[in-house]
Amino acid sequence: MLQGITMNGKPLVYLDNGATTFKPQPVIDAVNYFYNNINSNIHRGDYEIAFKADQAYDHCRKTVAEFINCDEREVVFTYGATSALNTVAYGYARKNLKEGDVILLTRAEHASNALPWFRVAEETGAKIEYIELTPTGKMTLWNLRKAIHEGVRIVAIAAVTNVLGVKTPVREICRMAHKVGAVVMVDGAQSVPHTRTDVKDMDCDFLAFSGHKMCGPGGTGILYGKYELLEKMDPMLLGGGANARFDSKQNVILKEAPIMFEAGTPNIEGVLGLDAAIQYLMKLGMDNIESHEQELRDYLFAELAKLDNVTVYNPDGDSAIAAINVKGVFSQDAACYLASQGVAVRSGNHCAKMLVDVIGTNDTIRCSMYFYNDKADVDALIRALRTCTLENCVGVFF
Amino acid sequence: MADLLKDPMVLREIIMDHYEYPRHHALTNGHGYLRAHMASESCIDDIQVEAKIEDGIVRDVNFEGVACTISTASTSIMTELVRDKTVEEAREIMKNYFAMINGDPYDEDLLEEAVAFAGVSKQANRIKCATIGWHGLEKLLAESEKKDD
Known part of the structure; x- marks a missing residue:
């Protein structure tokens, strides 16, 4: 993929994959295929290329479901991990948390898995608490046990931290959080590209990840959510494609999840590219x-x-x-x-x-x-x- | 001097010297000083600049903060260049410095040691570093003129 690329007259040695990754040819081809052959909007057009675009777009939901082991209704297309995390903070936490409830984070979280929760805390009166980490950023089960208590409503945590590359014991976190009735949001931006992900085995409630960090196009991401939780959430964006009907008396009926979270024309070509990227990764294993x-x-x-x-x-x-x-x-x-x-x-x-x-x-x-x-x-x-x-x-x- | 300032080895030494031994590198927080906190231009460099401007003259300039070689050294050199200059003279120096950083023609006599940063114009990602302290002073000069009105 990096063949032939030079930087300052030297062959490029690209070691910034935590930021973004290069794209294999099948991904670039999938994006080009959309523009060259089936350029159209989805879920609207009564003509052949629009139908093909629909099919290709919806196919990616199946691919993601297979990739992370969930139902395709549980796959929401977003613009990246950041928008997926914000969707849950806005649509679930802001709606369900009250004063004194606790949101549990670590100090190793990326801004995208901290700032949305800071705002939820500010708006609901919930408190932010942290699971203590060792000096090299590891989470011990002892510290995890100490941090989880009856007041915790949300645990938001990176499965792999973005600076130190530490794997967190996500399965344990989910087990302990669920015992006190808390919901677990996993930031998978640095884990999903690099390791097998099985949301059923992990038993997380939500998972966010970005397409561009796993060979996919920019502006693509996934929010996985257990369907019964997605059903209870408010969409962050409202608009075309995500509502079933509305009238001048402001009666609004939204579509069902996951479509209700995808207002506006999505990054269709990006989703097609993401499908190709995931298939490429699955083929590599x-x-x-x-x-x-x-x-x-x-x-x-x-x-x-x-x-x-x-x-x-x-x-x-x-x-x-x-x-x-x-x-x-x-x-x-x-x-x-x-x-x-x-x-x-x-x-x-x-x-x-x-x-x-x-x-x-x-x-x-x-x-x-x-x-x-x-x-x-x-x-x-x-x-x-x-x-x-x-x-x-x-x-x-x- | 002018010839020395064309020697890359000398210019490199100037930057290293101002990085390792920055001049005026402590805020006085004194009476009559204006202050600018330059923390939002980049998420790494965090510089505070203070200046005492009286009767249209830059009497004192100091800075403090965590920053890379280029931001530290360029701000250190700036504190020396504009000290005891009139606000107009300081502005002229700044104008030429920004021109140099943008790769435009400039008067090297006005910039003295600051010509060491001429090469920054070829490293686009470091332009912010080379100008952060200078933008801080620019804010302070504007603020001082507002006060005079």
């Missing part, structure tokens, strides 16, 4: 992807440990994601130097702005890998890190 990334993870951390000039914040991280800093060099300066060597990484706080309370640093370099990365990519990163001095970082400008 999620277990194969995971074991390849585990091998990369082990190699990455073993090689990083050999460097004296690098601090690793998540040496026990579970994913092929390393959060590091070069000693004495600001993360953005280091990232620019790595870019000059052809290596693309992300610097900063990666939208996880509460994580400073856990790992004690505000900003890091995040190197995040995907199935198309290999050991040679790790070698290129390590070579660039070895020469990443303050002099060389400033030297980029001359």
